[in-house]
Amino acid sequence: xxxxxxxxxxxxxxxxxxxxxxxxxxxxxxxxxxxxxxxxxxxxxxxxxxxxxxxxxxxxxxxxxxxxxxxxxxxxxxxxxxxxxxxxxxxxxxxxxxxxxxxxxxxxxxxxxxxxxxxxxxxxxxxxxxxxxxxxxxxxxxxxxxxxxxxxxxxxxxxxxxxxxxxxxxxxxxxxxxxxxxxxxxxxxxxxxxxxxxxxxxxxxxxxxxxxxxxxxxxxxxxxxxxxxxxxxxxxxxxxxxxxxxxxxxxxxxxxxxxxxx
Amino acid sequence: xxxxxxxxxxxxxxxxxxxxxxxxxxxxxxxxxxxxxxxxxxxxxxxxxxxxxxxxxxxxxxxxxxxxxxxxxxxxxxxxxxxxxxxxxxxxxxxxxxxxxxxxxxxxxxxxxxxxxxxxxxxxxxxxxxxxxxxxxxxxxxxxxxxxxxxxxxxxxxxxxxxxxxxxxxxxxxxxxxxxxxxxxxxxxxxxxxxxxxxxxxxxxxxxxxxxxxxxxxxxxxxxxxxxxxxxxxxxxxxxxxxxxxxxxxxxxxxxxxxxxxxxxxxxxxxxxxxxxxxxxxxxxxxxxxxxxxxxxxxxxxxxxxxxxxxxxxxxxxxxxxxxxxxxxxx
Numbered sequence: 368x369x370x371x372x373x374x375x376x377x378x379x380x381x382x383x384x385x386x387x388x389x390x391x392x393x394x395x396x397x398x399x400x401x402x403x404x405x406x407x408x409x410x411x412x413x414x415x416x417x418x419x420x421x422x423x424x425x426x427x428x429x430x431x432x433x434x435x436x437x438x439x440x441x442x443x444x445x446x447x448x449x450x451x452x453x454x455x456x457x458x459x460x461x462x463x464x465x466x467x468x469x470x471x472x473x474x475x476x477x478x479x480x481x482x483x484x485x486x487x488x489x490x491x492x493x494x495x496x497x498x499x500x501x502x503x504x505x506x507x508x509x510x511x512x513x514x515x516x517x518x519x520x521x522x523x524x525x526x527x528x529x530x531x532x533x534x535x536x537x538x539x540x541x542x543x544x545x546x547x548x549x550x551x552x553x554x555x556x557x558x559x560x561x562x563x564x565x566x567x568x569x570x571x572x573x574x575x576x577x578x579x580x581x582x583x584x585x586x587x588x589x590x591x592x593x594x595x596x597x598x599x600x601x602x603x604x605x606x607x608x609x610x611x612x613x614x615x616x617x618x619x620x621x622x623x624x625x626x627x628x629x
Numbered sequence: 630x631x632x633x634x635x636x637x638x639x640x641x642x643x644x645x646x647x648x649x650x651x652x653x654x655x656x657x658x659x660x661x662x663x664x665x666x667x668x669x670x671x672x673x674x675x676x677x678x679x680x681x682x683x684x685x686x687x688x689x690x691x692x693x694x695x696x697x698x699x700x701x702x703x704x705x706x707x708x709x710x711x712x713x714x715x716x717x718x719x720x721x722x723x724x725x726x727x728x729x730x731x732x733x734x735x736x737x738x739x740x741x742x743x744x745x746x747x748x749x750x751x752x753x754x755x756x757x758x759x760x761x762x763x764x765x766x767x768x769x770x771x772x773x774x775x776x777x778x779x780x781x782x783x784x785x786x787x788x789x790x791x792x793x794x795x796x797x798x799x800x801x802x803x804x805x806x807x808x809x810x811x812x813x814x815x816x817x818x819x820x821x822x823x824x825x826x827x828x829x830x831x832x833x834x835x836x837x838x839x840x841x842x843x844x845x846x847x848x849x850x851x852x853x854x855x856x857x858x859x860x861x862x863x864x865x866x867x868x869x870x871x872x873x874x875x876x877x878x879x880x881x882x883x884x885x886x887x888x889x890x891x892x893x894x895x896x897x898x899x900x901x902x903x904x905x906x907x908x909x910x911x912x913x914x915x916x917x918x919x920x921x922x923x924x925x926x927x928x929x930x931x932x933x934x935x936x937x938x939x940x941x942x943x944x945x946x947x948x949x950x951x952x953x954x955x956x957x958x959x960x
Contacts, residue, residue, distance in 0.1 A: 382733045390721045393762065463715025470681045470711040471734040472703050628683050
């Protein structure tokens with residue numbers, strides 16, 4: 368691989384992302400609709416749970432439950448957007464959009480990367496909205512340039528990671544109906560087997576090993592360090608785990624992508 | 630040997646349960662409009678997809694301008710433009726954006742891009758609607774946009790999979806004129822598939838008839854039609870001597886009756902009629918009416934495949950897709 372082809376690879380990925388961004392620009396309502404669910408988690412679930420007095424003894428010292436939970440809700444809402452990305456790809460395959468994209472000189476995996484990046488962009492909208500919502504609810508989160516930037520980077524990686532997982536699954540299951548079921552079947556386990564809304568120490572013992580291999584655990588952990596505790600000692604390990612998981616699913620999705628049209 | 634735009638040698642594509650393409654060979658010249666004609670499921674689209682490197686071939690060799698599609702797929706894709714059978718323009722973008730994205734994906738430099746897009750929009754008569762959302766477009770406009778997307782890169786070969794499916798007769802004629810214009814003005818080689826006899830006849834320089842994965846026959850529309858016999862001229866006269874006179878003039882009569890009606894087989898019937906009438910008039914035979922029946926590609930198809938194309942049942946998925954495309958076009 369020479370420099371020219373590397374450049375072409377990333378530029379085609381960015382063109383695919385541009386395509387998705389232009390679609391969002393034409394129809395912004397999709398962004399607002401997707402904010403309903405995280406708003407409900409914070410305003411209803413979060414505010415209710417924070418009234419349970421015993422709960423704070425399980426979460427890191429000095430944090431309120433809402434502080435503890437906000438990074439979890441952020442991660443979860445980006446996950447929910449990304450995990451159904453495979454459905455879009457199946458839909459585009461059925462329409463014939465995908466076949467035409469694949470007939471261009473753009474390298475196949477750069478199309479996957481571009482789609483994953485656009486999931487990342489959608490994730491960023493979620494992140495911004497949830498941070499604003501947290502400010503409205505007067506949840507005390509750390510908003511230094513570093514923490515916000517860090518959260519954005521992690522959100523993009525998280526969205527890419529699960530969008531790639533979803534696209535990889537789409538190349539196996541191939542129909543929208545199955546992908547709906549699959550999306551629902553895996554989001555909840557991913558969500559519950561992470562520390563998004565309760566600490567891992569509270570989980571039943573058998574769930575711990577699953578939480579350890581769950582990329583969402585590391586995502587939530589990193590976001591919580593950045594937004595709530597400010598203790599960044601485990602951040603490098605978390606980031607490494609997230610990057611590795613993203614790469615793994617990116618490769619998996621790229622390999623499956625060709626099967627989508629044949 | 631002169632460089633061919635497309636060369637297919639003994640191509641086969643096996644799927645687990647069917648042989649979609651079975652030992653097909655043909656070549657397409659530069660600047661030619663070549664059509665693969667056949668019912669749904671005959672293997673036409675499979676061949677296009679192999680040529681575009683979208684799917685792998687099982688055996689055989691395929692070259693585009695001497696480039697092996699299995700060895701250098703990126704180079705092959707750079708030379709091609711593709712208009713799939715299904716609706717492939719993105720309804721959630723404007724016409725301009727649809728073309729822009731493809732211009733970028735083909736690596737067109739930024740300086741050229743704007744002029745080229747304007748050019749291609751103008752060429753396909755879409756300038757006024759350039760900034761409208763594509764979901765508001767009619768079927769014919771959608772097709773024109775898709776051709777614009779495929780042409781913006783000035784491909785050497787343009788692949789059109791069922792270019793006029795689901796279009797009304799008027800939109801269909803516009804597309805036909807355009808396709809011819811593309812070839813005439815830019816020298817683009819055009820490779821299309823169709824199950825419409827008329828379309829193949831009107832558009833193509835040469836036609837390959839596909840049936841069940843095989844290439845049944847290949848030739849120009851005129852050649853193919855002459856293989857099913859020549860033109861039939863029917864002559865009606867009140868003069869019972871007519872048949873005799875026609876026979877004397879040296880025409881081969883295939884059916885006659887004593888009341889002055891006869892059918893003859895000739896080639897180039899339309900050129901022959903005036904001459905024939907003059908000869909009969911000179912022999913003082915009054916002719917009441919003359920009709921000419923030219924063989925159609927449908928006759929050719931019938932001869933080589935033993936079935937009429939309309940009667941062929943597509944698979945459920947194919948039918949559903951065609952109908953869906955049609956619905957989208959007509960909504």
